[in-house]
Amino acid sequence: MAGTRVSCGLDYCNVYELSNCLQDASRAGYDFISVPLAHPRFTREHVEGKAKLRDGAFTRSDLLLSSSEWNSLIVGRVTTAAVLNLECGVSSLRLNSEETLAQELTFAAHLGLPALTIPLTTDRCVNLARIIHNKVVQGVCYQVWVRVPMQAPEESASHYRSDKKVSEDGFEIDTWTWWNKFHSIANIQKKIGLMIEVSADLPDQSVLDRWLGEPIRCAVMPTSIWLTNKKGFPVLSRSHQLFVRSLNKLHAQFIISGPLRHQHYKFYQQYLEHITRQQMEIDPLTDFARGYEDYLQCPLQPLMDNLESQTYEVFEKDPIKYQEYERAMFLAISDRVPEEERETKEIVLMVVGAGRGPLVRRALAAAKRAQAKLKVYAVEKNPNAVVTLQAQQDEDWGPKVTVVSCDMREWDAPEKADILVSELLGSFGDNELSPECLDGAQKFLKEDGISIPYSYTSYLSPLQSPKLYNEIRNCREKDKHFLAHFETPYVVYLHNKKELAAPQPLFTFKHPNTDGVIDNKRYKALQFQITEDNVIHGLAGYFEAKLYKDVMLSIKPDTHSRGMFSWFPILFPLREPVPVRTVAPDAHMTPDVRAFLNERQNSTY
Amino acid sequence: HQMDNTPCQVDKQLDFITINKEGHLLLGSSSLTGRYWGGSLWYYDNPALAPSVEKCRVGYEAGSGLPDGVFLDGEKIVMVGLDSGAVEFLKLSQEEESMQMRSLCQVTEHLDAVVCVKVTCQKKSALTGSLDRSIRVWDNETSLVTKLLSPAHSQQVTSLSPHPANDHLFLSAGMDGNVLLWDLRCPKPASCVYRDWDDKPESVLWVGEDDHYLVGLQSGQVALRCTTNLNHNVTTCQTLSRPIYKLELNPTRPSQVAVCGNDSKVIVLDIVNKEIKKRYEDNRHTDFVRGLAWKDSNSLVSCGWDSSVHIHGL
Numbered sequence: 001m002a003g004t005r006v007s008c009g010l011d012y013c014n015v016y017e018l019s020n021c022l023q024d025a026s027r028a029g030y031d032f033i034s035v036p037l038a039h040p041r042f043t044r045e046h047v048e049g050k051a052k053l054r055d056g057a058f059t060r061s062d063l064l065l066s067s068s069e070w071n072s073l074i075v076g077r078v079t080t081a082a083v084l085n086l087e088c089g090v091s092s093l094r095l096n097s098e099e100t101l102a103q104e105l106t107f108a109a110h111l112g113l114p115a116l117t118i119p120l121t122t123d124r125c126v127n128l129a130r131i132i133h134n135k136v137v138q139g140v141c142y143q144v145w146v147r148v149p150m151q152a153p154e155e156s157a158s159h160y161r162s163d164k165k166v167s168e169d170g171f172e173i174d175t176w177t178w179w180n181k182f183h184s185i186a187n188i189q190k191k192i193g194l195m196i197e198v199s200a201d202l203p204d205q206s207v208l209d210r211w212l213g214e215p216i217r218c219a220v221m222p223t224s225i226w227l228t229n230k231k232g233f234p235v236l237s238r239s240h241q242l243f244v245r246s247l248n249k250l251h252a253q254f255i256i257s258g259p260l261r262h263q264h265y266k267f268y269q270q271y272l273e274h275i276t277r278q279q280m281e282i283d284p285l286t287d288f289a290r291g292y293e294d295y296l297q298c299p300l301q302p303l304m305d306n307l308e309s310q311t312y313e314v315f316e317k318d319p320i321k322y323q324e325y326e327r328a329m330f331l332a333i334s335d336r337v338p339e340e341e342r343e344t345k346e347i348v349l350m351v352v353g354a355g356r357g358p359l360v361r362r363a364l365a366a367a368k369r370a371q372a373k374l375k376v377y378a379v380e381k382n383p384n385a386v387v388t389l390q391a392q393q394d395e396d397w398g399p400k401v402t403v404v405s406c407d408m409r410e411w412d413a414p415e416k417a418d419i420l421v422s423e424l425l426g427s428f429g430d431n432e433l434s435p436e437c438l439d440g441a442q443k444f445l446k447e448d449g450i451s452i453p454y455s456y457t458s459y460l461s462p463l464q465s466p467k468l469y470n471e472i473r474n475c476r477e478k479d480k481h482f483l484a485h486f487e488t489p490y491v492v493y494l495h496n497k498k499e500l501a502a503p504q505p506l507f508t509f510k511h512p513n514t515d516g517v518i519d520n521k522r523y524k525a526l527q528f529q530i531t532e533d534n535v536i537h538g539l540a541g542y543f544e545a546k547l548y549k550d551v552m553l554s555i556k557p558d559t560h561s562r563g564m565f566s567w568f569p570i571l572f573p574l575r576e577p578v579p580v581r582t583v584a585p586d587a588h589m590t591p592d593v594r595a596f597l598n599e600r601q602n603s604t605y
Numbered sequence: 606h607q608m609d610n611t612p613c614q615v616d617k618q619l620d621f622i623t624i625n626k627e628g629h630l631l632l633g634s635s636s637l638t639g640r641y642w643g644g645s646l647w648y649y650d651n652p653a654l655a656p657s658v659e660k661c662r663v664g665y666e667a668g669s670g671l672p673d674g675v676f677l678d679g680e681k682i683v684m685v686g687l688d689s690g691a692v693e694f695l696k697l698s699q700e701e702e703s704m705q706m707r708s709l710c711q712v713t714e715h716l717d718a719v720v721c722v723k724v725t726c727q728k729k730s731a732l733t734g735s736l737d738r739s740i741r742v743w744d745n746e747t748s749l750v751t752k753l754l755s756p757a758h759s760q761q762v763t764s765l766s767p768h769p770a771n772d773h774l775f776l777s778a779g780m781d782g783n784v785l786l787w788d789l790r791c792p793k794p795a796s797c798v799y800r801d802w803d804d805k806p807e808s809v810l811w812v813g814e815d816d817h818y819l820v821g822l823q824s825g826q827v828a829l830r831c832t833t834n835l836n837h838n839v840t841t842c843q844t845l846s847r848p849i850y851k852l853e854l855n856p857t858r859p860s861q862v863a864v865c866g867n868d869s870k871v872i873v874l875d876i877v878n879k880e881i882k883k884r885y886e887d888n889r890h891t892d893f894v895r896g897l898a899w900k901d902s903n904s905l906v907s908c909g910w911d912s913s914v915h916i917h918g919l
Contacts, residue, residue, distance in 0.1 A: 013717045014689040042637035050869040050891045089803030154759035162793040
């Protein structure tokens with residue numbers, strides 16, 4: 001019948017330009033490529049020495065491919081030397097290797113790679129297994145494919161030795177024991193899988209059956225194991241064909257590695273597709289058991305689809321947010337620099353929370369449109385986003401932009417800024433801790449400096465939505481007391497709801513704060529009038545942020561910025577739904593709902 | 606005097622330098638970060654002109670990084686190893702006032718990066734070591750592989766050293782912790798002369814004619830050894846605090862050896878009466894030192910990932 005088509009990838013030991021390699025592999029019919037995360041010879045120093053202060057990024061920018069290409073088409077490979085030296089006796093080398101591995105694992109998570117390849121070349125892998133286990137237990141988005149050769153290279157290397165045939169200082173030549181030792185330490189099966197490198201001479205069937213009982217996710221097929229038929233096309237021996245069909249039944253993927261030994265790379269992929277398609281046409285009753293393969297019939301578990309680099313890419317597509325920021329920066333630069341001083345006076349602008357640099361691009365565009373000289377400081381604490389900032393500074397922005405890789409609360413600024421631009425707002429305008437962050441950024445601003453945004457105003461509205469109330473009641477996060485979920489604010493796109501009264505302003509935060517002591521703790525009481533008989537399930541929170549003069553961002557329903565999707569309203573659920581009943585026409589009473597809020601936390605009665 | 610195919614700039618990471626008998630400098634550079642992971646090869650009449658683009662005689666752009674390169678025997682042919690696993694043969698020729706570097710052929714025989722390119726003492730053969738765990742022996746006249754040693758080591762090959770008098774002997778070092786002595790006249794040519802997993806050998810070098818050699822270790826030690834004594838070092842010297850990447854013998858004063866590693870220091874050792882002494886130490890580089898070449902008896906040239914070339918007077 002019909003089965004799923006076999007999935008093949010192409011392995012590159014050296015990638016000149018990533019997108020060109022990706023297109024060449026796609027033209028040859030391959031679904032993905034395997035590339036090194038960093039250049040294998042580019043050793044980094046993390047402990048001591050002049051090389052610790054090296055300029056630039058350690059690898060390519062994440063902007064070269066889109067998030068969806070990173071998520072599904074690229075398999076990253078960790079530096080082999082760093083993996084080997086994790087077990088080294090030299091302390092500084094082991095420490096540098098641990099930091100190099102941690103740097104590459106963190107960047108892989110940032111890119112949202114679907115899988116990561118770790119070479120296993122020896123049974124001395126205790127430190128490696130410990131590091132991988134600890135990282136996977138913390139939660140990662142990628143699968144860890146452990147590459148194990150079917151035949152130990154030491155066995156083949158012994159054929160050139162004139163010494164006696166003995167093992168090198170007690171190393172194991174049965175490569176299954178390498179995998180077994182690694183897997184006994186890093187034993188989380190869902191994320192850690194086996195990537196088997198097929199040898200030219202297959203071992204006995206009992207050894208193959210032992211391998212087929214392991215969680216094989218991928219098989220590497222070096223071009224050196226392929227035979228050449230009469231017409232020059234690559235083919236496999238019958239024992240290799242049977243093994244490939246067994247691997248395909250396990251839903252394993254295939255990688256072609258090595259130099260091209262035939263006319264085109266597509267001929268390897270086409271042959272694998274041919275023999276696996278033949279397999280699905282011969283076995284008719286596999287269809288009856290399809291879906292029951294390796295099922296305990298107990299239990300069912302979920303999947304998540306939210307990666308870090310992807311989050312930046314989503315928010316950078318908001319057509320209104322950054323357009324209004326550019327308009328505010330243009331008006332601020334024009335008001336700050338008079339016409340006669342535009343060729344001589346340089347403006348210092350700081351972007352706090354720069355991310356991947358959308359506000360920096362907009363600031364440079366606003367200055368060019370205003371024909372003003374501009375010097376930009378881009379401050380970001382996420383080291384993975386700093387890689388993208390350094391790449392853009394190196395290739396596009398030049399020396400007018402200085403990338404600062406640290407938390408703004410710890411940065412010692414070399415000069416004060418004329419304009420301070422912040423991108424730290426949550427849905428209620430303070431839930432990303434923006435008031436405290438912008439108060440902390442007060443120290444970077446000149447006394448007559450401009451803060452973009454300069455004010456935030458929070459709004460509350462009573463809300464009826466039984467669906468959202470039931471969603472909250474059915475939550476069990478971190479074994480919190482069931483009533484604790486009703487004390488937590490939630491960010492949600494309010495669709496299946498009814499707003500029972502008009503929103504009222506709660507708190508207003510101004511920046512720069514010219515008060516003597518900056519205190520952002522507040523208490524307020526609000527009163528709402530409801531004209532219908534309804535049930536209050538919670539309070540909806542909105543915000544209006546004034547960027548510069550009349551430039552404004554808003555999620556409040558009546559002043560909502562059209563087309564802006566970056567923020568959703570915040571929901572403060574009630575522990576108990578409150579029925580509200582209107583009075584009869586003779587009573588002349590409308591229900592009043594009063595809410596008491598404190599420290600921008602709130603409660604209603 | 607420059608050609609139209611000379612690249613517009615030297616890549617940031619300078620990987621190797623070599624000086625021929627005429628005193629001319631060959632410089633290999635790579636881009637190990639950024640968008641394009643390429644490389645370039647540069648030829649200078651005077652080592653003090655490096656790494657300047659305007660003052661070079663000729664340049665050549667490669668499609669991958671260039672870990673190592675060497676001059677072949679007197680035909681003005683250059684053999685370089687690439688990160689893609691290819692080996693490229695280039696010919697230096699002078700037409701009137703301009704010098705050209707033409708690619709004779711690019712042969713992809715290795716499966717991974719070719720990190721070590723050496724020429725035998727009679728300059729009839731060349732040796733290449735790769736991260737694919739293989740060593741290949743090349744015939745310099747045919748540009749063909751005459752011997753394939755795959756796998757030569759059970760881990761990556763890090764260093765090769767041809768015997769200064771016997772063109773059938775050479776030493777190899779690998780990440781498996783072994784230093785192997787190879788005799789290509791034998792059916793089983795390899796024998797282990799050094800073994801240490803915890804402090805792996807990173808570089809190897811024949812020194813003298815009485816079967817003595819140097820081993821550079823990950824701990825930064827340089828050990829003097831003899832191929833007939835497999836269990837003990839002749840002497841040892843703590844040269845760096847990082848792994849030793851390259852050992853380069855002074856061809857005119859063979860008691861002197863230049864040393865560099867995963868550090869910004871350049872060290873010159875003096876081997877006298879079976880003892881190792883530090884003769885020179887410099888720390889002008891601001892990143893890893895990758896290339897060493899002796900200019901004359903008292904001059905040493907170094908290059909590194911800091912995009913700088915320095916000349917050291919001893």
